[in-house]
Amino acid sequence: MNLSFENLKKSYQLGDKSYLALKGISTTFSEPGLVSLMGPSGSGKSTLLHCLGLIDSADEGIIHFEGKRIDNLSDDQKSKFRLVSFGFVFQSYHLIPTLSVIENVALPAVYKSRNLKKSYEMADSLLQRVGLEEFKKRRINQLSGGQRQRVAIARALVNQPKIIFADEPTANLDSKTSEAVLDMFQDIIKEQKIMALISTHDNAVAKRSDHIISMLDGQLEGMV
Ligand SMILES: Nc1ncnc2c1ncn2[C@@H]1O[C@H](COP(=O)(O)OP(=O)(O)OP(=O)(O)O)[C@@H](O)[C@H]1O
Ligand SMILES: [Mg+2]
Numbered sequence: 001m002n003l004s005f006e007n008l009k010k011s012y013q014l015g016d017k018s019y020l021a022l023k024g025i026s027t028t029f030s031e032p033g034l035v036s037l038m039g040p041s042g043s044g045k046s047t048l049l050h051c052l053g054l055i056d057s058a059d060e061g062i063i064h065f066e067g068k069r070i071d072n073l074s075d076d077q078k079s080k081f082r083l084v085s086f087g088f089v090f091q092s093y094h095l096i097p098t099l100s101v102i103e104n105v106a107l108p109a110v111y112k113s114r115n116l117k118k119s120y121e122m123a124d125s126l127l128q129r130v131g132l133e134e135f136k137k138r139r140i141n142q143l144s145g146g147q148r149q150r151v152a153i154a155r156a157l158v159n160q161p162k163i164i165f166a167d168e169p170t171a172n173l174d175s176k177t178s179e180a181v182l183d184m185f186q187d188i189i190k191e192q193k194i195m196a197l198i199s200t201h202d203n204a205v206a207k208r209s210d211h212i213i214s215m216l217d218g219q220l221e222g223m224v
Pocket of ligand 2: 045046047167199
């Protein structure tokens with residue numbers, strides 16, 4: 001696993017002004033494990049996750065994954081790349097409320113493999129893993145916040161990604177549920193040698209991290 005980026009810059013247009021949310025940042029991640037991205041609200045954490053996950057484009061800078069440049073791919077190539085190599089636990093990547101739990105989890109695998117049977121088998125085993133086997137036929141809007149978060153994690157894992165990007169995955173959970181979700185998440189990423197880059201304000205996440213990156217005002221303050 002190797003993800004690196006150099007001189008990443010991203011600005012947002014606000015009326016006739018532009019706001020620089022990422023101010024030319026660089027770093028390399030070369031090991032699987034849990035990396036927390038911490039920093040005050042507005043420091044650029046979500047923006048960085050969106051750019052690295054190829055959901056949004058940076059204005060400048062280069063991103064390499066496994067030695068291959070990925071920031072300059074076409075939109076189609078980016079979608080394919082996301083499907084094959086990345087998993088997302090994002091608030092903006094909503095679960096689909098009208099589908100059942102298992103349908104939500106299987107969906108990315110169906111897109112990727114076009115094999116319904118295999119996709120549902122994979123989704124089924126992940127739902128067992130996250131402790132939601134008995135809820136698999138329910139619709140998303142019949143689940144609690146913590147259960148939805150576990151569905152989102154199962155869905156992020158279904159295509160066996162190399163990297164998971166998670167934007168404040170424990171933000172809406174009580175501390176006990178959050179610990180349980182994190183235990184499970186940590187076990188899986190360790191087992192499958194995934195790198196998880198998690199933006200968070202939650203010390204329970206930070207405590208479990210292999211590395212912590214601090215962001216301040218669009219800059220990386222360092223990694224420990
Ligand atoms: N779509 C947008 N249009 C304009 N400005 C934006 C947009 N998205 C983010 N910003 C600005 O860019 C900066 C970085 O935002 P970002 O969402 O990356 O912060 P964050 O570190 O994730 O904060 P939080 O901890 O509150 O989630 C902020 O000042 C924010 O107001
Ligand atoms: Mg954010």
